[in-house]
Amino acid sequence: MPPVAARYHFALALRSDGSVWGWGSNPQGQLGSLPGSVTNMTKVMQTGVTQIAAGANTSYFTHDNGQVLSVGHNPEGQLGAGIEVDRSSTPVAVVGLTRATRVSASSANQHNAFAFSSTQPLPPxxxxxxxxxxxxxxxxxxxxxxxxxxxxxxxxxxxxxxxxxxxxxxxxxxxxxxxxxxxxxxxxxxxxxxxxxxxxxxxxxxxxxxxxxxxxxxxxxxxxxxxxxxxxxxxxxxxxxxxxxxxxxxx
Missing domain, CATH: 2.60.40.10 (Immunoglobulins)
Structure with missing residues (x-):
């Protein structure tokens, strides 16, 4: 998957150390920091990320342990964390996923995301x-x-x-x-x-x-x-x- 994802005036970049960096518009905290109009280069995730996706004001990260984390806008529950908040500027885990290998944000619907899960244990x-x-x-x-x-x-x-x-x-x-x-x-x-x-x-x-x-x-x-x-x-x-x-x- 490409190491860069972008959507609606913000962008994410995945480095080979598993960290994620972001920049641009941050009205809903999708860059992992308190909501603001424009954010310079900032570290969104520290380590362990293998794949990224950018939704409409929501960011998604697949981890090497099979978890999917999300951050940003949540009026329709698109964070997938089972929490009733409008937004979260702190990454939260999507519930029910333990062997995820990839996550994708819908281009047709700004409130949807999809994860692909393995039927086998993830490799060490x-x-x-x-x-x-x-x-x-x-x-x-x-x-x-x-x-x-x-x-x-x-x-x-x-x-x-x-x-x-x-x-x-x-x-x-x-x-x-x-x-x-x-x-x-x-x-x-x-x-x-x-x-x-x-x-x-x-x-x-x-x-x-x-x-x-x-x-x-x-x-x-x-x-x-x-x-x-x-x-x-x-x-x-x-x-x-x-x-x-x-x-x-x-x-």
């Missing part, structure tokens, strides 16, 4: 995340972040961790380099040389278990502590890559 999988998910790396220094995995659908998979998108002079290592779903690893980033420009960039960490792979993104700020260089030490820019709208399909 996993999620990746960071704690913290950003940091500042100075010359000849190291920083660490915990890579957190979570098991989905009863996964017991062994996950091999790798990092890509590293600038020249920066290396990454994982301890341990292979974890079981539900376990943690420590990523260490080391910088040995002067690298310019001093900027925030995105490192991709991929977890691979057999034919299944999942990704998570770490925001790395390169800085120089030497005032003589003319560069101050900046703090991490929150979600800076999204000023360039880096959208990727889900793997």
């Amino acid at each position: 999988t996993f999620r990746l995340g960071f704690s913290p998910d950003s940091g500042v790396l100075l010359r000849n220094k190291t920083i660490k972040s915990q890579v957190v995995t979570s098991a989905v659908n009863g996964s017991t998979q062994s996950i091999t961790l790798t990092a890509t998108g590293l600038p020249s002079g920066v290396t990454a290592s994982f301890n341990p380099p292979v974890v079981q779903a539900g376990g943690t690893s420590v990523m260490t980033l080391t910088r040995n040389t002067v690298i310019e420009p001093f900027d925030t960039l995105e490192i991709t960490v991929t977890g691979t278990a057999g034919s299944t792979s999942r990704q998570s993104f770490y925001l790395l700020t390169l800085a120089d502590p030497n005032p003589a260089s003319g560069h101050a030490v900046p703090g991490p820019k929150n979600d800076a890559p999204f000023t360039r709208l880096l959208v990727r399909g889900n793997s």
